[in-house]
Amino acid sequence: MTDDVLPDLAGPIEVVGAGLIGTSVGLVCRRLGLDVILRDTSAENLRTAHGLGAGRAPLPGDRPQLVVVAVPPVAIADAIVDALGRTDAVVTDVGSVKAAPLAAVAARASAVDLRRYVGSHPMAGSERSGPLAASAALFDGRPWAVTPHEGADPRAVGLVEALVLECGASPRVMSPAEHDRAVARISHLPHLAAVLVAGRLVTAPEEHLALSGQGVRDVTRVAASDPALWRQILEANSTAVLDLLAEVRSDLDELMSAVAADTGADLVEILARGNAGTQAIPGKHGGPARPTRSVFVSVPDHPGELARLFGDAGEIGVNIEDVRIDHDPGRPVGLTELVVDRSSAEHLLAALESRGWTTHR
Numbered sequence: 001m002t003d004d005v006l007p008d009l010a011g012p013i014e015v016v017g018a019g020l021i022g023t024s025v026g027l028v029c030r031r032l033g034l035d036v037i038l039r040d041t042s043a044e045n046l047r048t049a050h051g052l053g054a055g056r057a058p059l060p061g062d063r064p065q066l067v068v069v070a071v072p073p074v075a076i077a078d079a080i081v082d083a084l085g086r087t088d089a090v091v092t093d094v095g096s097v098k099a100a101p102l103a104a105v106a107a108r109a110s111a112v113d114l115r116r117y118v119g120s121h122p123m124a125g126s127e128r129s130g131p132l133a134a135s136a137a138l139f140d141g142r143p144w145a146v147t148p149h150e151g152a153d154p155r156a157v158g159l160v161e162a163l164v165l166e167c168g169a170s171p172r173v174m175s176p177a178e179h180d181r182a183v184a185r186i187s188h189l190p191h192l193a194a195v196l197v198a199g200r201l202v203t204a205p206e207e208h209l210a211l212s213g214q215g216v217r218d219v220t221r222v223a224a225s226d227p228a229l230w231r232q233i234l235e236a237n238s239t240a241v242l243d244l245l246a247e248v249r250s251d252l253d254e255l256m257s258a259v260a261a262d263t264g265a266d267l268v269e270i271l272a273r274g275n276a277g278t279q280a281i282p283g284k285h286g287g288p289a290r291p292t293r294s295v296f297v298s299v300p301d302h303p304g305e306l307a308r309l310f311g312d313a314g315e316i317g318v319n320i321e322d323v324r325i326d327h328d329p330g331r332p333v334g335l336t337e338l339v340v341d342r343s344s345a346e347h348l349l350a351a352l353e354s355r356g357w358t359t360h361r
């Protein structure tokens with residue numbers, strides 16, 4: 001934290017770009033009772049975001065305290081420069097890459113007061129775009145990078161941290177360059193891995209695809225994202241991404257030799273490295289990863305059954321960390337996977353069985 005006492009987020013908050021992220025920020029701020037001004041070049045997205053209650057149209061004389069720029073990567077630098085010139089507010093952006101837009105804004109530093117600009121990046125989102133995908137709960141418990149440049153005003157940094165906290169997220173302060181190396185590994189490479197695996201499905205025969213289970217859905221989910229957005233993200237972070245892709249190319253060579261060899265020892269080592277990688281990911285709220293276990297329950301396909309299952313889990317006193325539903329429209333029963341703390345799994349299974357649920361071990 002940059003300051004013992006963070007500046008109060010008092011509003012008005014101006015959001016430039018009322019899409020997935022901007023509308024979500026607007027919804028959170030409105031829920032806090034703050035005045036939110038929305039701007040967007042798309043009249044349709046603006047109309048939708050207004051209709052969702054994420055904010056209002058600008059009025060002459062508006063004086064925002066904070067401007068949040070949430071436009072596509074190619075438009076970010078211009079929107080930051082515009083906001084710094086048009087207002088005396090602190091300006092942040094939520095772009096996925098930090099060093100390139102900062103350099104573009106800094107190149108025009110004589111025209112703008114750069115001290116009021118502090119970049120940031122919520123590590124939350126989805127494969128969907130636009131205001132209809134927005135949610136006030138989007139940032140709950142998520143990390144949100146705050147990336148001040150060396151000349152940033154500490155009060156401006158504090159105000160951006162206050163926004164992050166009010167959104168229910170955890171601020172992580174780091175330099176723009178460090179941020180870009182980090183997201184290459186934890187966001188951009190996973191995205192490209194999902195794209196490559198999903199790309200292999202395009203020409204698959206229908207009877208192969210009919211066998212699809214949760215694994216292929218988990219690994220490919222983010223590949224459904226907007227290609228135009230991701231092209232811009234990858235172009236803005238190409239150096240860090242290329243370094244990692246070169247490492248993955250040599251991993252792939254190693255993997256191919258291991259699969260081709262008949263001892264299996266090397267393959268086990270590679271698979272175990274994967275295990276270690278999954279355990280390196282911190283748990284929710286940045287805490288240590290806690291071991292979880294999946295409990296599978298058959299849920300009859302009638303209204304209210306899922307609510308009854310969640311209600312029973314609540315009464316049993318077990319917190320559900322995550323949930324997945326494998327729903328086969330051809331069957332009267334769906335398979336629900338409840339991800340719970342490993343130490344609670346046996347207790348949950350026994351208690352659900354005693355309440356008449358069919359579980360699968």
Ligand SMILES: NC(=O)C1=CN([C@@H]2O[C@H](COP(=O)(O)OP(=O)(O)OC[C@H]3O[C@@H](n4cnc5c(N)ncnc54)[C@H](O)[C@@H]3O)[C@@H](O)[C@H]2O)C=CC1
Pocket residue numbers: 016017018019020021022039040041042045070071072073075076079094095096097121122123124125126127128129130131233
């Ligand atoms: N999609 C995701 O999961 C995440 C995206 N981000 C970053 O947040 C930013 C916004 O992404 P999304 O909300 O997903 O995109 P989106 O496509 O849902 O929303 C972008 C909005 O900006 C508007 N817009 C475009 N150019 C504009 C301009 N010059 N002035 C005003 N409005 C303009 C568009 O009409 C659209 O409503 C991007 O820079 C992205 O890299 C950050 C974290 C997660």
Ligand SMILES: O=C(O)C(=O)Cc1ccc(O)cc1
Pocket residue numbers: 095096122123124125126127187222
């Ligand atoms: O959907 C997900 O899980 C994401 O990871 C979304 C996402 C997309 C872009 C970002 O810069 C940050 C997060």
